[in-house]
Amino acid sequence: VKTAVVPELFTIGEFSTATHLSVKALRHYHDVGLLEPVAVDPATGYRSYAVAQIPAAQIIKRLRDLEMPLDQIGAVLDAAARGDTEERDRVILVHLQQMEERLEQTQASVASLRGLLEGRPTELVVEHRRLPATDVLAVRAVVAWDDAEPWLADSFARVHAALAAVGVAPAGPDGALYPSEFFEAHAGELVAFVPTAGVVDAELVDAADGLVAVTLPAVDVAVAVHEGTFDEIDRTYAALGAHVASRAIGIRGAVREHYLDESHSEVAWPISAGVG
Amino acid sequence: VKTAVVPELFTIGEFSTATHLSVKALRHYHDVGLLEPVAVDPATGYRSYAVAQIPAAQIIKRLRDLEMPLDQIGAVLDAAARGDTEERDRVILVHLQQMEERLEQTQASVASLRGLLEGRPTELVVEHRRLPATDVLAVRAVVAWDDAEPWLADSFARVHAALAAVGVAPAGPDGALYPSEFFEAHAGELVAFVPTAGVVDAELVDAADGLVAVTLPAVDVAVAVHEGTFDEIDRTYAALGAHVASRAIGIRGAVREHYLDESHSEVAWPISAGVG
DNA sequence: TTGCTCCTCACGTCACGTGAGGTGGC
DNA sequence: TTGCTCCTCACGTCACGTGAGGTGGC
Numbered sequence: 374v375k376t377a378v379v380p381e382l383f384t385i386g387e388f389s390t391a392t393h394l395s396v397k398a399l400r401h402y403h404d405v406g407l408l409e410p411v412a413v414d415p416a417t418g419y420r421s422y423a424v425a426q427i428p429a430a431q432i433i434k435r436l437r438d439l440e441m442p443l444d445q446i447g448a449v450l451d452a453a454a455r456g457d458t459e460e461r462d463r464v465i466l467v468h469l470q471q472m473e474e475r476l477e478q479t480q481a482s483v484a485s486l487r488g489l490l491e492g493r494p495t496e497l498v499v500e501h502r503r504l505p506a507t508d509v510l511a512v513r514a515v516v517a518w519d520d521a522e523p524w525l526a527d528s529f530a531r532v533h534a535a536l537a538a539v540g541v542a543p544a545g546p547d548g549a550l551y552p553s554e555f556f557e558a559h560a561g562e563l564v565a566f567v568p569t570a571g572v573v574d575a576e577l578v579d580a581a582d583g584l585v586a587v588t589l590p591a592v593d594v595a596v597a598v599h600e601g602t603f604d605e606i607d608r609t610y611a612a613l614g615a616h617v618a619s620r621a622i623g624i625r626g627a628v629r630e631h632y633l634d635e636s637h638s639e640v641a642w643p644i645s646a647g648v649g
Numbered sequence: 650v651k652t653a654v655v656p657e658l659f660t661i662g663e664f665s666t667a668t669h670l671s672v673k674a675l676r677h678y679h680d681v682g683l684l685e686p687v688a689v690d691p692a693t694g695y696r697s698y699a700v701a702q703i704p705a706a707q708i709i710k711r712l713r714d715l716e717m718p719l720d721q722i723g724a725v726l727d728a729a730a731r732g733d734t735e736e737r738d739r740v741i742l743v744h745l746q747q748m749e750e751r752l753e754q755t756q757a758s759v760a761s762l763r764g765l766l767e768g769r770p771t772e773l774v775v776e777h778r779r780l781p782a783t784d785v786l787a788v789r790a791v792v793a794w795d796d797a798e799p800w801l802a803d804s805f806a807r808v809h810a811a812l813a814a815v816g817v818a819p820a821g822p823d824g825a826l827y828p829s830e831f832f833e834a835h836a837g838e839l840v841a842f843v844p845t846a847g848v849v850d851a852e853l854v855d856a857a858d859g860l861v862a863v864t865l866p867a868v869d870v871a872v873a874v875h876e877g878t879f880d881e882i883d884r885t886y887a888a889l890g891a892h893v894a895s896r897a898i899g900i901r902g903a904v905r906e907h908y909l910d911e912s913h914s915e916v917a918w919p920i921s922a923g924v925g
Numbered sequence: 926t927t928g929c930t931c932c933t934c935a936c937g938t939c940a941c942g943t944g945a946g947g948t949g950g951c
Numbered sequence: 952t953t954g955c956t957c958c959t960c961a962c963g964t965c966a967c968g969t970g971a972g973g974t975g976g977c
Contacts, residue, residue: 381895386930390832390904391890393883396931397834401967417975418932424891428765431887435762439755443966461766469759476752479715483745486711489704490737556666557956558673558942607669611707614667615700619657625955628666662956672957677941693949694958719940833930834968901929 381424382412388422392430407447408433441468481604488605497597497612504629504641507545507589509566510536510573514583518559522603525549528565535584536567544570546639550589550627564627592626594641601636613642657700658688664698668706683723684709705729717744757880764881773873773888780905780917783821783865785842786812786849790859794835798879801825804841811860812843820846822915826865826903840903868902870917877912889918 389396402408403420408429410420422430429450436446445464452460512528529547536543545568555561566589573586595617599609610628617623626643633639665672678684679696684705686696698706705726712722721740728737788804805823812819821844831837842865849862871893875885886904893899902919909915 383890383894384930386829386833387890387894387899390829391887391894393832393886395833395835395967397968398966400932405966414975419975420931424894427887427891431765431883432762434883435758435765437966438758439762465762465766472755479748482711482714486708486715486741489707489711490741553662553666553956556669557662557671559671607707607710610669611667611703614659614663615703618659618663618667618700623663660956671941673942674940676958681940690949695949696957713940829930 383422383424385410385420385422388426388430392427392434394430394434402433402443405443407443407450436465436468439468439472441465478604481602485605497609499595499597499613499616501593501644502596502641503593503646504589504591506591507566508569508572508586509548509589510541510569510584510586511564511566512583513562513564513585515561516555516563518555521563524563525565529567532565532567532584536569536573539573541569541573544568546631546633548629548631550629552627553625556628589629592629592641593644593646594629595622595644596639596641598633599638599640603638606630606638606640609638609640610642613640617642617644658697659699661686661696661698664702664706668703668710670706670710678709678719681719683719683726712741712744715744715748717741754880757878761881761884773885775871775873775889775892777869777920778872778917779869779922780865780867782867783842784845784848784862785824785865786817786845786860786862787840787842788859789838789840789861791837792831792839794831797839800839801841805843808841808843808860812845812849815849817845817849820844822907822909824905824907826905828903829901832904868905868917869920869922870905871898871920872915872917874909875914875916879914882906882914882916885914885916886918889916893918893920 383391385396385399388394389399392399394402399408399420399422403410408426411423411426412421413419414421432450432453433446436449437443441449445468449461449464452458452464510532512532514524514528516524532547533543548566548568550564550566552561552563555563566587569586572588575586595613597609597613597616599606614623622644624643624645628643629639629641631639631641659667661672661675664670665675668675670678675684675696675698679686684702687699687702688697689695690697708726708729709722712725713719717725721744725737725740728734728740786808788808790800790804792800808823809819824842824844826840826842828837828839831839842863845862848864851862871889873885873889873892875882890899898920900919900921904919905915905917907915907917
């Protein structure tokens with residue numbers, strides 16, 4: 374007696390038509406364990422999909438349209454399978470927020486591009502200055518390029534909280550050290566600091582983990598003030614770099630930024646001592 | 650006499666800091682010819698960049714932030730170098746329009762995802778019907794998945810124009826044939842058609858290139874009407890696929906869609922003759 | 926029996942990132 | 952002289968797409 378094919382199953386081609394996922398994509402999702410066919414013929418390797426797998430396939434398609442990585446989609450499906458709706462929605466929301474941020478970044482890039490194409494001259498006053506040795510309370514960590522902004526915000530909040538706790542007032546604007554490695558590899562050890570009048574007692578800040586009280590060495594720099602949003606600060610770097618390169622006064626060393634206020638940042642590029 | 654290093658040149662590391670492009674990216678842009686250093690030391694392979702290359706680097710950075718492919722960025726820079734501002738802006742605008750469309754698509758996906766997660770039931774009436782043989786004027790072409798919508802719009806416009814030119818009225822709603830290959834490989838030969846009462850005289854349409862007058866064969870189908878935007882039509886496919894799979898009545902053959910009005914499309918999935 | 930559907934490698938794509946291993950200049 | 956910067960392979964990443972070459976079921 375020949376057994377009839379179980380009727381509620383799809384071949385991969387039918388499942389592709391029903392879900393609008395390509396056959397290649399379905400095979401890939403099988404390979405990585407994201408969407409496994411309910412049966413695989415041991416002799417032929419033919420995959421069989423069930424009607425009950427359609428909702429998962431539809432969610433995968435939607436999330437891929439939103440450019441969610443496959444492993445995160447896996448987390449969404451796992452949470453849904455567990456009935457953990459909160460976790461499912463959390464993973465999705467995090468991703469949507471990232472997309473939102475990228476959209477804002479995109480709009481900023483468009484505006485900035487317009488400025489560049491119009492050839493709006495970057496009128497920038499570059500001055501040479503000697504930054505004196507500075508006592509600071511700081512956070513130091515290896516940070517990836519894209520994580521820099523949130524890491525900075527978090528770090529400054531922690532430093533200010535620690536200073537408030539020990540009753541020490543900041544002696545200057547927040548600042549950060551960017552080693553050349555950070556620009557060259559788009560990752561590196563950053564230092565977020567807040568100046569203090571004198572070195573903060575190590576024992577006082579010891580409790581707040583990760584904070585260090587150090588003295589930044591004195592350094593000669595070419596300085597320019599960047600006005601505007603963070604995402605265009607590379608224009609100030611370009612102007613400073615051109616200034617320094619055309620005079621051949623650049624030296625190796627971390628660039629320092631000082632955050633004067635919401636829309637003004639000082640960029641300090643190290644140069645040889647004693648130059649004009 | 651030792652020749653001094655030409656002062657207005659950057660090392661790759663300095664250029665990276667000045668432009669905020671990673672060293673790896675700069676080397677890659679050199680490899681592909683997008684941004685070639687002004688000099689490469691023949692002995693050491695060291696790259697040298699000029700101050701004058703900063704604007705190009707900034708444009709590359711902005712366009713990459715907008716996810717423009719490197720070859721298109723090359724076209725932008727070439728046009729700019731030629732002084733062809735119109736061409737430069739055209740390439741950029743085309744890309745921005747594509748981003749705009751993707752954004753709309755993203756927003757639609759988010760809304761659709763919400764619907765899927767809420768488990769809003771897809772109440773769909775599926776009926777079985779025999780589509781009679783149909784004379785049509787059609788356009789046939791191999792089309793990629795993402796090009797389908799604009800290709801359809803263009804094709805219908807051309808067919809209608811041709812019909813108007815020869816004084817033939819449409820005998821039914823616009824429609825299209827989607828072979829299974831199109832869903833499985835996300836590319837395939839589509840047919841966009843407009844029904845006519847009788848076969849249109851071949852000589853009359855001969856002038857309008859690409860148009861063919863053919864008769865679509867009769868076929869038994871399971872039909873459901875999709876209501877709403879195009880990007881959710883896979884939900885109707887899923888319901889039809891489940892209906893057909895659970896009854897094991899599916900047969901191979903192209904799916905037909907009939908575009909009844911702005912927000913209603915009929916999806917017709919081929920089934921065995923004489924069912925239900 | 927002939928296509929058709931399906932299968933598994935193996936490799937390509939895109940824009941870099943990640944090391945490994947090595948050299949030149951201050 | 953020691954690090955530091957830079958170099959070139961070679962390979963990895965991510966989510967598939969593109970063939971090549973081959974088999975089973977109607």
